[in-house]
Structures are given as structure tokens and as C-alpha cells.
Amino acid sequence: MRPDILNPLFAEIDTLDGVGPKLRKPLDKLGLTRVRDVAYHLPERFVTRRAVGNLDEAGEGEQIVIQLTPTEHRAPRMQGRGPYRVFAQDVVGNICALTYFGRASYTAKKQLPVGETRWVAGKLERYGDMLQIVHPDHVLEEGGESLQRLCEPVYALSEGLTQPKLAGLAEQALGQLPRLAEWIDPGQFDKNGWPAWSDALKLAHKAENASARDRLAYDELLANSLALLLVRADNRQRKGRALKGDHSRRSKLDLPFPLTGAQQRSIREIEEDLAQESPMLRLLQGDVGAGKTVVALEAMLVAVEAEAQAAMLAPTEILARQHYETLRQMLRPTGVEIALLTGRDKGRSRESILMGLLDGSIDIVVGTHAIFQEAVQYRDLGLVVIDEQHRFGVAQRLMLTRKGKRTPHTLAMTATPIPRTLTLAQYGEMDVSRLDELPPGRQAIDTRVVGQDRLGEVVEGVGRHIGSGRQAYWVCPMVHDNESLDIAAAEARYAALKEQFGDTVVLVHGQLDATEKDAAMARFASGDAKLLVATTVIEVGVDVPAATLMVIEQAERFGLAQLHQLRGRVGRGADKSVCLLLRGEALSETGRKRLALMRETQDGFRIAEEDLELRGGGELLGTRQSGDTPFRIANLEQIQRMLPIAHDDARLLIERDGGLKSPRGEAARTLLYLFERDYGVQLLRGG
Template sequence: MYTATLDAPIEFLKGVGASRADLLKKELGISTYGDMLTFYPFRYIDRTRFYKINELNPDLPLVQLVGRITGKETIGEKHKKRIVAKFTDETGTIELVWFQSLKWVDDNVQRGKVYIAFGKPTLFNNTFSISHPDLENYPRPATVTGNLTLQPIYNSTEKLKKRFLDSKGIQKLQRLLIETHLREVPETLPAYILEKYRLAGRREALLNIHFPDNPSALQHAERRLKFEELFFIQLMLLNSKQVRTLKFKGVLFNSVGARVNTFYKDILPFALTNAQKRVIKEIRMDTQRGIQMNRLVQGDVGSGKTVVALMSMLLSNDNGYQACMMAPTEILARQHYASLVELLGDQLVKVDILTGSTPKKKREALHAGLEDGSIDILVGTHALIEDKVKFKNLGLVVIDEQHRFGVEQRAKLWRKNTIPPHILVMTATPIPRTLAMTVYGDLDVSMIDELPVGRKPIVTKHLFEGQRMRMFGFMKEEISKGRQVYIVYPLIKESEKLDLLHLEAGIEQMRYQFPLPDFQISIVHGQMPNVDKQFEMQRFIKGESQIMVATTVIEVGVNVPNASVMVIENAERFGLSQLHQLRGRVGRGAEQSFCILMSGQKLSKEGKLRLDTMVKTTNGFEISEIDLQLRGPGDLAGTQQSGVLDLKLADLVKDQVILQEARNMVKDIFEEDPMLELPRNSLLSAFLRRKNQGISFDKIS
């Protein structure tokens, strides 16, 4: 049923009103009582410790003292006016100073009375003072909502603070809400789950997250609410997977035919790694089950995902179905197309490409070829999802770098066949295990965790600006051996103009160090027309230029085995994942390759850790775990766009154990009760019904 009170607009809470409610919604996304209750403190101040005045030092953040007001005077005139009170305990005296609300202080702060003072101590002329301290009567009275031994601190904004909704103002609203409406909060987890994991009830958890009596109560509240967040994410993901399994039949790829066998035995120019063989076997088994495959293939840069995708598409062709491969950018789509053509030649199947820049006449021929079945494999960008693009019989869709596509875009591809095609998702961005369990929790995951035989690990060095001439000397050495070099500049402050100026300064330096006619330089950046980009890239690919100076447009999609050096300028400005992707542009041939990270002398602690990590390891999965710790889940793998990880309390780095417990619990529930029909799972089926109708979490009872 509907819990009307928790759905009540926040403006009806005493002390809020229409204008404050509007501000709370705009600034913090708080619209209802339920939203307010789940707006949690981001930290707590321990009010259990009382300092003596002689223990104070200016490095202490916030202190709590018990003492008596022994004197009070008003000093100064007009805007310099202030009230200074002497505050004394048995070990000494400090000053309490107020610059605002002077009338209130004059009327309410009494000489001779004992108070608890709380604030930041400052030392000036050998005297400690606290400006605008919190003052409470001593002893502190007990309250219904905890005695504030652990004081909650809430995020606020400048606009809210002007309307007296700083942390303390929000705390007052939370207290009022809990005192008047906590009893109406419904339980959302079945009793058997609470019992199994010894979790607090929801009301108790909400009380103790806002106003904990002690650290133990806070810990129990956090555990309960974190479990709840992660549990319901897993419930949605695994339910989605289950519904798809039950609802969507899959085309059957019963036989491995002539195309796969011929390619594997006669055309493939290298041996597959054991990891590639394992993943192909998993795909083969998926496509024989009669249900739609939804598999994620994770593989580090250069691990051979394209060959796995090609063999899967040939399997589709062998069974009478077409296949398509969708990439997020035209550069990457063209790179995939070139790789497939290079591997296949004009044998076995007809491969074609469709992008936004495909001419109209060519498009018409493409559309006809797709509809009559003469095109077996189509590579493309978002152009593939246009309504005009119709397949005769689409059996497999390969999506590269899925996180760059929206859910609706992907769904359009599913609808291009009567029976939804199998879905194979590829990513070269290694995803930490915990993130894969949440963002891709509804997919089966395969990992290609081996590099092809003969590939040498890339040697990575970190050089400072003062070592630039050494870097130029090394570049010249490699070019003299017939090798090629990338030099990549970052986007600075997301400004194309600044980026371009920075890039141009770098090009001037390059031309001075590497003059014509001995050296040719290709230049590629985001502001160039596609045709110019393609021209410059082709020059580099053909070996007509030795150096490519670029922005991050080459992060994915450029495969030049002869390029052996990647120089990344201002490397400290890049995230770990991006550095790893850029490094993966080299090391694609049999020769030893190098990555040089150039940085300024001054590095932040995080910047140093990122560069040290790159020097230490080439393992993308190790790098992804460190990246998760540094950046948090919201910035990785497009999770903000996907909307999956709307976590208010749980942390995927710190709460891996809780996540695993939650996922295991959901798996057990679906094994026992796939349709959630048992009475004890009624809360869970109600949650999914409400979610499907777009009704918020706190309206479930």
C-alpha cells in the first residue's frame, strides 16, 4: 500500500514552507518526507569527549569544553562591534567571541552560568578563543532523538545557509520529522532476511543514522541501510536477468559450420589464447540454450576481443543469421571494420560499414543488402539503430564499449528481429569485480585475461619536465629504427580552445626538434573535420608520418603495430583508466614498446599514485581496482549515466562484503521462488511492482 505521510511534500513539515521547500528540492533533491529521511549525514562529530582548557592546541579541529561564563563585555562600534565572554574551567580561561546575533547573545548568555561550549579553538596573542561557539546548558538534557553525543553533520549549500538551512537547520528538521513520523516508516526487508544477517529494523536504523546514541548504534544503522541499498540493486538486476531469460526466446546456433571452421583452420594467422578459447566456448553454449544471450566480454587492451567477436559473428552466419557490431565513434567503427577485413580478406562472408558520414547512394545499396541478406556482417555507429536500417534475419549484436550507449539505444537493436538477437557486449575498460556485479549484474561476464603469445609487456617510465631532452633523444632513437611515436595532450578544463593552444604549442616544439624533411608529423584533434582526421590517421597508419601529435581522440580505435612509443603530456591530468587505454595504443607488434608519462614537478598525492601505478603494472584489472578507490564508482564505467548506482550510503570499495552478502541472498531467493510468489517475499514483489511503475522506494509497505 501507499505510505501517504512519507510521500507528503516537504513544505508541509513545520518550519519549511513553500519557498524553503523549493530551495531544498533544487539544491538537494529533497521533495518529500521520505527524501528527507534518506538524506543522511556525511560525518559525525564526537561529542562524548570533553577537553580541559589547558589541553587545547590550535591544530585541534573541534573541541568541547565545560566551563563557567565569568565575564562578558561588548567591544567596538558599528560593524566592528563584538561580544567577548570569559569562559573558565579549573585549568584556565579562554575567550568566546560573537560578531553576529549580538542581541540574542546579550539576552541569553548569562554570567555565572555553566555551559558546554563547542567550536574550533584559535590561538591569537597567546590567548585561545572560539568564535561563535555552540552553547548548551550543562548538564545536557536527554531528548527523544538521542543525546547528540555523535552530532550529525549534513551537506548544505550557500543558498540554503542563507535561509538558515545549514547543517544545524537540517538537523532540526530531521529531529522534528523523526519525532512526529518515524512510527509511520514501513519495513522494506522480510523478517527472515533481518534475522539471517542480524540487521536492525528500518525505523531503528533511520533513528540511529541521524541521531546515534553511541558508535555501536551508528554502526548497526549503517550496516542495515547499506545492505538495503545493495540488496535492492541486486534484486532489480537479477530480476531483470530472470525476466529476460523467461520472456525472450533466443535464436538457436546449433551448428559450427564451414565459415567458423575455415576461418579457424585456414585463415586465422595466429593461435588463440586459452582465455579466448574459453570465452568462445561460453558464447557457443549460450547460443544453444534457446534463450537470449546477454554476455559481457571484458578484456584488457590488445587481448584479442575482436577475434572473439568475429568468430561469434561467423557462428551466427553459419546458422543462417546476420550479425552487426556497434561502436560509439566513427574512428572506432572504421578500425573494427578494417580489422575484420584484414582478417577475412574477401573470403567467407560479406562485411560492410555504416556510419553517419556514409553517402546516400552507398546507404541505399547497404539497406538493400541488409534486407535481402547479402550482407552478412555490418559494422557501424549509432547509424545502425535508425529505423530505416532493417535486417533480413539479425541473430547477433556485438556492442563495443556499452557504457557509451543509452539503454534505449541498445533496445532499438533488439527490436530489429522477431526473436531478439543475442547480445555480446565488449569492453576494453577493465571493470573492478564489485562494479561488474552492480553495473553489469544482469549480464553473464567472461574475462579474456591473457595477452596473445609474443606480445611483450610495455615498459612505462615517468619523466619530469626537466628530463624533456632525454625524452626527445629517445624518440629520435626509436624513429631511427623505423618505429613511430604518439604524443598525446590532455583536454584542459574541458576547453577546446585551451586544448588547441596547448596542442599547438606542443607542435611548435616538435617541429623545432624534428624538422622537415627528415620527420613528418600528423596532427589529430577533436575540432578537426572527420575527413581531415581520417587523412592524418591514414598518413600515420601507412607510415608516411613518424609522429602523431593528438588529443585523446586516439584513446580508442587506432591500431598501428609499428608505433612503439606513447608519450603522454601532462600525464597527471588523466585518470588511471584513460592512461591505461592510451598506453594500449602501442605494444601491438612484436617489438618492445614504451610509454613515457611526462609531468610537472609538483604532483598531488593522488597524481603521484596514479603515475606510480602505471609504472608498476600493466594489468588493467589491478589498475581498475586502484582507479575505483581513487575515483569512486560514479565516475567509472558510465555508472552515472546508467543510473544503476544511486548509492546514498554504501561504498563499493569499502562495502564489498555487504555487496556479496546481498547478491548471494538475492540469488538464493530467486532459486527458491523465481516469481516471488511466496507470502514471505511479498515486500520484495511489491518493491519490484512499484519500481516498474516509477513509484519511489519509501511508498512501499
């Protein structure tokens, strides 16, 4: 049970002053649902602003405070698609655009009436021939002088939130921090000169403070390592079932290609694990197109040959359906019964599948999280395969692996090559098999970097491509780390391309409901639609071999790992494929290196290692950037520097105090609850 001292931190966010139903929605989008979440929503950076009399005194890229008078409001030509701009002039008549996306335009209409002077604070940028401030941080009628030279925290926002509002909530949350017993090893604590936990959080919100940030990152790394090691220790104590196949089903498989050496090696490692009574916990790490599905199929058939069942869990309905169709085709000659179960299955169809799993007439089930709901019972679940495993928490995995009479074996898969440094962080409780060899016959993808100024030529090229009956993807850029703005950008590009190419263009993004998304994907997969415009929802698992062209807009905004995943959606058939990386005008040195590496290699493991190097200097590793880390606070540099120490610290603590009952052990339990790794505590006997 969570210690009472933490209860105020886990109170709902609307217990803070000023949070009502209207504000909850944008807070929810950021994952801020409780007081604790706000306390740990650390500033992305701190800004110091300079007041300028007119725009001539300001430098591009500078944070400024200036008095501007709006002269014109200009809405986008198509309702809701594109930016809303307020043109304003300084005291000498220079014009600057104040640019808003999405619903923020409603705020602009209220705050910036034409002809009335306002203090505006924000970052001055150049867009073509125009100076602009995108989403000003502050718009005030008076008192703008107070905004200059402040060391002001800048938080990640979502639509409907402002910096002052979030800063106010953070201040309230920090006022509720309790004093907690110290969980860090005393020697480590003294050696680093770290502040106490509550002091570290307060300092991290006030100004750049490396010591406070390091301490909070170490807490997170220690909590993660402790939880993973407790899972592993618990798994070793559990009784599983040895699964030994007789090749009766596998011998009937008619694979269209020979297995690679890496596939054969991985299958041997998995078979050896399955033959033990101790439940397998293995990660199958493979590059895009390395053939993980076939390895998983071989493992599932071992379970079926041993008269047990297998379940495959996918993160999305699109992916679950795709796996089901692929496996169903491969299994035809074997006589194995396979079913698909998603949250959409209702009535008789669902009842029939549930009955088949309970009586054992269904050998393999593929599905979304629906397959570990309470109503789903198995006759004898022997193996769980989890695809794109980084999308599922350890707690979800544990729910599924408690479904068997005995603990089933677990094979987790990921198509995101992970640097060896991070494997410990993400999969510290697992053994790892790597598919580092591509099947023979896969053609290299011709990757080219093209300037955004040649957009017209690219659109013409796409027209010729789809006009010849082939298919293409168009991936829209990430905008200001804001999903609503990403979608606005995708909708605007979709509207422009649809105007040019007609009904053959479809759109997929994260806020479409499952039916709309499936309908668009089905049209594209069948070949009825020729061009799929998307946000990054297509980065994993979508398999349309006839699609041979990929356009990625403003490619420099994406992380290398994500670019590699996106590129992997083409090059899946026999025809030559092309990937065009459209780059913006202002390209940083890191951006240039990223795009050069993409042109140079298709080795996902090399890309992952180089990505780590390029991003290692303290850039925050957010979920938008990689999708493959369990950390919100620790950045790459901190992970590399401190994770091995935290892991050793956790291991020693468990060796000396397996039940976490000493004073430090009790404090470590509090840490696990604080970081919501309390499944680790539940696994302790008497925990």
C-alpha cells in the same frame, strides 16, 4: 507505469526555483536534469573552515576564510587557454593568487574589483613559489565570519555552477521527498539500524553519516541486482534460435597468427552457447590487445554459416569505423557481406544498407546506436556483439535484442579488465569468458615514471621521436573533475606543442564534433600527423600500430585501470614502445603505489585487482575514475561489503515473489523505478 508518488521527483529540474535556461546547461553537464537527480547528487565531502587574519597563519592545504584585496587581474597569454589569475594581498601585504579556469574568469572580473576588499573562502595551495586558491568557494563583500567552522557540503560542480547555488537546489529537492514503503528486508533493516529512505537522503546532505550513506548505497545495489536477475530470468524463458555453423566460412579465414589457448577456450564456450535455443548472454572480458575482435568474428561467422545475421555495436563512430575496416580485411576471403551504419549515414547510402539488412544480402553490420533505431529491420538477426559494453545500459541492449524474430544471442565485450568482485555488479545477468593470455610476439612496453620538472627534456625527446618519422600520443591531465577544464588543459598543451612542432600536431577531445574528431584521427591514422594531443577520449579502441610513444601528463591523477587502457594504445606494432608517466610534485602514497605498479606489470587483471585494493577505502568510484561501474552512490568499499548481500536478497525475493506483487514486492517495484531500472519491471508478466 511509474507510481504517481514518484512523479514530483521526476519533474524537470526547472520546476525548482532559480533554474532557468542559463543554469540548465551546467546542470545538464552533471547529469542533473530532474529533481531526483539533485536529491541523489550527494556531497563529495564536508569542509570546516578556519578564519585567518593573514596568510602567515594558514597552513598549505587548509580550508580558510580570509580578507584579501585584489591588486591585479592577469589574463592568460593566449585567449581562453591557461588560467586567469587575480593577485590579491592580505592585511600585511602577503600575495595570494585566486586562480580561475575557463569561463569562471568572467565571475572573477565581477566579484573581485581591484582595490576593494573581499572575504574569500577556499583551499590554500602552493603552486611553485606562489600561494593560490583555485576556484574560491565563496567571495563575499561582507559577512565572511559566517563561513568559518561550518560543516559545509562540497558538491561536484561544472562550469557556471557555484556551491551555494547547488546547495540551495538540493535543499528544495529534499523538501519534495515523499514517504515511501520500505523495500529493504526487515531483518536487514533492523540489524543495520538504518534510517528510512527519505531520512537517509536528508542526513547524507547535512553531514558525514555512514549509516545514511550505507543505506542509500544498499538501495542502489539492491535495485541493480534485482534488475539484472529479472533480465536473466526473462532471457531464460525466451525462445531463441540454435545456431550451428558448418565451418564453411571460418575455414576460409586467413589469420596472420595462431589463436591463443584463451581464445580457443572462449570460442568453444561461445559455440556451445550458440548451439542452444536459449539465447546466449555472455561477456567476453579481455585485456588490452588480447584478441577479442577475432573471437567475436568467429562467433559472427557461426551465425552467418547458420544463415542468420550478426550486428556489432560500438560506442563511438571512431571505434565502429575501425572495427569495420579490420573485419572487412579479415572477411575478404570468406565472401561474407559486411556494412557500416552510423548516425552520419544519410540518403541513398543509408537506404541501401537498410534494404540489405531487410532482404538478408548483408550478413554482418557494424555501427553505433544507429543500428537499433526503429527504422532498422533485419531479415534474421541471430547474434548481437556489443563492444565496450559498459558504455551501454541494459535498456539499450534490450532494444537491440528485440530486433530479431526470435531473441538473438548476445556477446558483450570489454577491454577493461574488471575485478571479480565487481563482475557481479556489472554483469550479474551474464556468463563470463576471460581472455587472460596475450598473443605471442607482443613486446612489453617500456614504462618509465618522470618528474614534471623534466617536461622540457620530454618535449625534446618527443621532437626527436616524431622527427625520425615515428608517431606519439600526448595525454593531458584530468583537472578538478571538470571536463571543460580538462579541455582547457589539452588546448593549452596543444598550442604549446604546435608552436614547437608545427602542423604535424593534432588535437582530439570530447567536445569536438564528430567531423573534426574523425578528420584529426584520420590524419593521425594515415601517418600525416605525427603527434596526437588528447584528453582520455583515446583510452579505448584507437589502433595506430605506428604510434610507439605515449606521454601521460600528471599521471597520478588517473586511476590505474585508465592508465592501463591509455598505455595499451601503444605497443600494437612490431617496434619497441615507450610510455612516459609524468608525475606532479605532490605525490600521495596511493599515487606512488599506482605508478610503481604500472612500471612493474602489464597484466590488466592484476592491475584491476590492485586498483580495487588501492581505491577500496571509501574513495568514490565516479565515472571519470573508472568508466566501468553502474553506480553513482555506492563506493568500492560498500560494493565489496554489501553487494553479495544485496544480490542474495534480490535472488530470494524473486524466488519467493517472482511477480513482485507482495507488499515488499510492490515497494521493490518502486525502488526499480526510482533508480531507473524499470526495464526490470517491464519484463515482469503483467508488469
